[in-house]
Amino acid sequence: MNKQKHSMQPIPSHDEAVRQDFVTDFRAFLTDEIYPKITPYYQSKIEPDFIREHGRKPEDKKEVQNVMLQDSAYQSWSFLQRISQQMMFTSVIDTVERTLDELIKKTKEYSELGTLELDQTIQIPSYLTAYDIHQQPGGYHTENTENDISAGVVYDISLPIYSGDAMGDENDLLAQATINFIKNNIKTIPKKILDMGCYIGNSTLPFARAFPESEVHGIDVAAPGLRYAHARANALNASVHFSQQNAESMSFESNTFDIVTSCLFLHETSHAAIPKIINECARVLKPGGWMIHLDVYPFQRNVVEPLYDFLKDWEVINNNEDFSGALREMDLQGIFEEAGFTKETIEFTSAEASSETNKGYTGDFYLKLPVYVAQKMA
């Protein structure tokens, strides 16, 4: 059955395809049928029980967590949500494993546009090796064979299952939001753009398409992602320069880029890495250049809603996203200022994908996303 969106994606067999379809429907079932029951269940059972025992409501997410983790109905949902992610990966890995030899051979045909520079001396940071982010087996960096691209392919074909087909045929919905933000708010045509932590380039390519005159670069530490990114960009007829670099310390010269951006990247790093990455953004930007990071997590809020705060952390605990909760608590404003961004330009706002870039998007998932924006001093 053909689920192929471009020629670097594998074609699943009949049973693989319907096995993947089951996971899509399983995740939709959990989202649509089970998850909406949790808040009413909490309000009608968990919270009254807590009040009976303590004479007051739970004060923070920690207190909610203490009771929820003891509750088998909540834990059943939580466990199902967790294994739906595992089932997603095992379902697509079958297809990737079966077709990998052919796909690796194919990368040679898809290499004309743009460039690919790998650097074997790059160390994979411990925040990527300590555990497998998003429960993707082997993580994003593991090499299972020579010239491996498997982790990149797995990532590309699981995104539609993860998002319930909400990311578009090229998995580019999020970058479209950033591009809209640039067009509406920054209003410059950037000559040189850098996307940090680009992985398979699904959020890098849209920049090459939106700004055809610009030179677009993508960096990442994971070689299997970059090899696939370059072949994928060629399959989609886009020119991007991919290189294996660590965003904490890049080889680009200072004052190079008009825009430095990232998509769902910062929350996968660490306390120690964030200031280094932001300093590097400031260094490689031209004076007056803009930094725009898009991330999924809402900023620290003043309102205390213990259940909301607890449920928002679900991915942190249950989907191997250890740093994403901590990022929200960091003083990013201070870090941006220290790095040399103009105080008045620092903004924590949101970006949206507009209806005109909405081709084929079927869900409203991710339509309004937090962006962290700042301009380097001119």
Add this chain to the structure above:
Amino acid sequence: MAKKITLPRVAKGKNLVYLDDNSVDNILAMVMTLTQEISVLTDRLDTIENLMAKKGQINTDDINSFEPDNELQEKRSERRKTLLKRVLLPIEKALDSK
């Protein structure tokens, strides 16, 4: 023939326990995988039935190249939802209980 590449299928990370103990979690995980396989078999049978209705004789290639149209995709999604509703009834019931 090239050496067969085997990809990892288990993610590295904390071993979390959700229900009474790990064995209960494992049983629920296995139940969901069996449910998935029932769904796969049902869809395969559905493909065969659809192909047989169009032509008298079919082979594995016909099955693998079969493209369900949107209507059939939706029908299958609905059937999967019904299957999930049946299998997960005890959990829905628990969350509904006041």
